[in-house]
Amino acid sequence: MNSVNILYVNIVNTRQGGDTQSLAIDCQNVRKSFGDHQVLKGIDLSLPYGSMLGLLGRNGAGKSTLISILTGLSRQSSGRALVCGVDVGRSRSGELGRVVGLAPQQLGLYPQLSAMENLVSFGMLQGLGGKRAHARAEELLAVFSLERQAGQKASRLSGGQQRRLHTAIALVHQPRLIFLDEPTVGADVDARARILEAVRAIAAQGTAVVYTSHYLDEFERLGADLAFLDGGRIVERGTQREVIARHAEAVIEATFEGGTQPDIPGWTVAGAHLERRYGKSGPGEALAQLTTVSNRLGLRLSDVKVTRASLENAYHHIINEPDSKGMHGVTTQANTITMGAGPTNPAGFEIHDGAGAGFAPNDDVANRTVNDSNGTVTTQTATTNRIADNTTKENN
Amino acid sequence: MSLKRIGAVTRLNLMLQAHDPAAFLIDTAVPIMLTPFMVPGMRNTLLAEGYRNVNGTELAVPAFAILFAFFTVQFIVGMFFDEHKWGTWDRLRTSSTPIGQVVTGKIIVALLMEVFQFVIVVAAAVPIDGYRIHGDVWALALTAAVFLVMVTLFGVAITLFSNSQMTAISISVLIGMFAACVGGAITPVSTFPGWAKPVAKLSPVYWTLNAIERVSLKGASVADIAKPTGIIVAVSVVLALLVFIGFRRQAKTDR
Numbered sequence: 001m002n003s004v005n006i007l008y009v010n011i012v013n014t015r016q017g018g019d020t021q022s023l024a025i026d027c028q029n030v031r032k033s034f035g036d037h038q039v040l041k042g043i044d045l046s047l048p049y050g051s052m053l054g055l056l057g058r059n060g061a062g063k064s065t066l067i068s069i070l071t072g073l074s075r076q077s078s079g080r081a082l083v084c085g086v087d088v089g090r091s092r093s094g095e096l097g098r099v100v101g102l103a104p105q106q107l108g109l110y111p112q113l114s115a116m117e118n119l120v121s122f123g124m125l126q127g128l129g130g131k132r133a134h135a136r137a138e139e140l141l142a143v144f145s146l147e148r149q150a151g152q153k154a155s156r157l158s159g160g161q162q163r164r165l166h167t168a169i170a171l172v173h174q175p176r177l178i179f180l181d182e183p184t185v186g187a188d189v190d191a192r193a194r195i196l197e198a199v200r201a202i203a204a205q206g207t208a209v210v211y212t213s214h215y216l217d218e219f220e221r222l223g224a225d226l227a228f229l230d231g232g233r234i235v236e237r238g239t240q241r242e243v244i245a246r247h248a249e250a251v252i253e254a255t256f257e258g259g260t261q262p263d264i265p266g267w268t269v270a271g272a273h274l275e276r277r278y279g280k281s282g283p284g285e286a287l288a289q290l291t292t293v294s295n296r297l298g299l300r301l302s303d304v305k306v307t308r309a310s311l312e313n314a315y316h317h318i319i320n321e322p323d324s325k326g327m328h329g330v331t332t333q334a335n336t337i338t339m340g341a342g343p344t345n346p347a348g349f350e351i352h353d354g355a356g357a358g359f360a361p362n363d364d365v366a367n368r369t370v371n372d373s374n375g376t377v378t379t380q381t382a383t384t385n386r387i388a389d390n391t392t393k394e395n396n
Numbered sequence: 397m398s399l400k401r402i403g404a405v406t407r408l409n410l411m412l413q414a415h416d417p418a419a420f421l422i423d424t425a426v427p428i429m430l431t432p433f434m435v436p437g438m439r440n441t442l443l444a445e446g447y448r449n450v451n452g453t454e455l456a457v458p459a460f461a462i463l464f465a466f467f468t469v470q471f472i473v474g475m476f477f478d479e480h481k482w483g484t485w486d487r488l489r490t491s492s493t494p495i496g497q498v499v500t501g502k503i504i505v506a507l508l509m510e511v512f513q514f515v516i517v518v519a520a521a522v523p524i525d526g527y528r529i530h531g532d533v534w535a536l537a538l539t540a541a542v543f544l545v546m547v548t549l550f551g552v553a554i555t556l557f558s559n560s561q562m563t564a565i566s567i568s569v570l571i572g573m574f575a576a577c578v579g580g581a582i583t584p585v586s587t588f589p590g591w592a593k594p595v596a597k598l599s600p601v602y603w604t605l606n607a608i609e610r611v612s613l614k615g616a617s618v619a620d621i622a623k624p625t626g627i628i629v630a631v632s633v634v635l636a637l638l639v640f641i642g643f644r645r646q647a648k649t650d651r
Contacts, residue, residue: 071490093647097492108483110408112415121411124404125491173492 023082024049024177024208025070030079032065039065041232043079049176052199052209054219057229058319063212064105066229067179070210072096084176097126101175103167105182105212111155115146115165118154119172126173133172140168143198160191167195177208184213196221216311226311228318236318240311247317248309250278252286255303256294264293273303397500401493405501409475413505420471424513427464428520431456435525441584447613453527454612455584455605458540461517462601463581465547466572468513470565472506472551477561499643503552510544531611535618539607542628546600547572549635556642575599603627 025047032040040062047053055063068074070083072091081088084099110118116137123133141147144164149157154165167183180199184192192215199222203209211224219226219240226243228236236243255273256262266289267274276286283306294301307313413420431453438459439452479485488498521527529536551568558564576582578592579601585593596602603624610616610624 073486073489092494093489093496094492094494097490100490102487102490104483104486106483106486108487110412110482110484113411117411121404121408122487122491124407125401125488125493127398127401127492169487 022048024051024084025210026080026082027070028080030066030069030076030081032062032069032074033077039232040069040076043232043234045227045234045237047177047208047210049208050203050206052203052211052222052224054222054224054226055210055212055229056216056219056226056315056319061229061319062232063229064181067102067181067210067212071100071102071179098173099176101170101173101178103170103178103180103183105185107162107166108169109154109162109166112153114151114153115141115157115161116150118165119169122169123172128173136172136174140171143201144168145194158188159186160188163187163191164194167198171198171202175207177210178202179210181212182214183211184215184218192218216315220311228315230319243318244309244311244314246314248311248314249307249317250283250309251307251313252276252278252283252290253303253305253307254290254301257300257302260299262293262297262299264289398493398497401497402501402504405493405498406504409502409505410508412475412478413471413509420468420509420513423464423467423471424516426467427460427517428524431460431517431521431525434460438584441587442613445586450613451526453521453525454530455609457518457521457525457527458608458612459581459605461514462543462579462604463573463576464517465510465514465544466568466576468510469547469551469554469568469572471509472502472548473555473558473561473564473568475502475506476552476555477564495647496643499552503548506551507544507548510548511541514540514544530613531615532617535611535616535621536608538618539604539611539621539625539628542625542632543600543604546628546632546635549632549639553635553638553642556639556646575601578602580605600628600631 023046025045027043027045030040030043030045031038043062043066045066055066057063065074069076070081070088072083072088072093072095075089083096086096086099088096110121113121116134119137119140120130120133123136124130128136138147138150141150144167146161146164146168149161149165154162157165163183163186167180170178170180183195183199187195196218199209199211203222209224211219211222213219223240225239226237227234228243236247238246253270253273253275254267259272261269261274264274264276266286267276278286287304287306290301290304293299434456435452437452438454438456439450442450442452442455479488489495491498518527550572554568554571555564558567576599578596579585579599580588580596581601585596585602585605588596607616607621607624607628610621
């Protein structure tokens, strides 16, 4: 019996003719451990300039740890991370700060200084001269609608105003890449809207944006691409449309009085109710079917719930319901491990442990070329890694 | 090393201190208020030691200025720990100003605060206590400068090796008060019991007051105070090394 130690296949997409200079972020197998606790278990992430990436995941998934590595606050345990061309693991203090801006989750303001003084001070710390720092501070106060609060101490600003000022400070030196870690926490509706508007404007000017939030509607409003972090890995990546198409389910749940569960074609029993998935045609046909059956059998519906395919239910499916091995789309059959479509493997990839397509046992590298519908030629390199707990999948 | 960046840090920290000066001003006012109570006793001690034409301010004024310089260390501690409280420390670390230059800018402000307090306390003693500077002014200025650099480095070192602001302040007060008292800032060393006099030499305050006494009361010049000021400089070098080690340790912990 041949065993193939394939637990997690990294597929690195290398665009022909592309280079790291066009990428704001280029992470390869970034790992981070705190003692025995491994927080990041091999992050591969690339982000071009001018694009926006929403980073989602549960608390403790590793989002803030990843951001702290990419901003130079922390060092990765292994792996390589280039941020705006700078190797973060080897960067000197202050080197990343020239091109990266960070608005951390915790507010960072000098409470006794005014909004203007905060902006000017941080501007000068970023190397701007006094006049330039003042001019830039005025620009940002206008962008974030804080002109009237310019002379107010930061401690006297409202929560929403503080959040806006906090975000503005990260932009004072016009960074090429900005990290916004839950920038709307504690912000009122108006402040949220202004922050999101400013983020869209920043991205439109060519700055790459990495944005984290627990408010899914913000990603919808920003139109950001998404990366889902779970258990220290990126478990899904794509545009919102792709993610919803792959993971979101449109479902109708119907509950009949008395707990009756009639046998209706196309409907399945799910606990105390029946449910049916519906597609692009919408829920109308399924609802009509329910009504017909109810009338024919003399049953009464006590509850009907229609859940549309949305980012929220895609999120729950991705984060809360991985496959039984904790990985996505991996199944095993005799002599074959098939990787289903996933974040690093959009077209699927079959790995055989014998001769044929893919690679042979103990080979840990395979290449193939994929042509997509736009005519882009992509060379994919598959590598094998053991996952942290060293569980091995074996062929039968 | 960018002077522009250090200047930006210095400017910021001066603004922060200027926005809330009450505690610092009180810390400066207290020695001015207490020195008059110390002057008569110090005069009697100096007369008993054989000095003539003295009024006691020759040692009382610098001694109290030295004692309260150690109280100013709490503001140095606050300059660092407050950044964590305000959430601005990570902003500083992710800025394009290297963290070493951030620390340098803060040290400059800390030293300026120490110098400001010392100068004000001494200057106020002129009209209030009748203090007159006898001897080589440059020798006195050198002694004061060397001492104040040492206290500043002491404050920064304590901060970098402490896990909390409260711990840092407590330790700095404990060590500072011990050094000041044992060194003769409260009562002259000549009044100590026999067994305590050698112990006084372990304190850099002893050597600071020793240099001041030599200049103010014995007409010593800069060259004559090479030994006591050299000892204070040696202590400063050790503290500077601790600051460097503490800074590197802090950088590793932060990562």
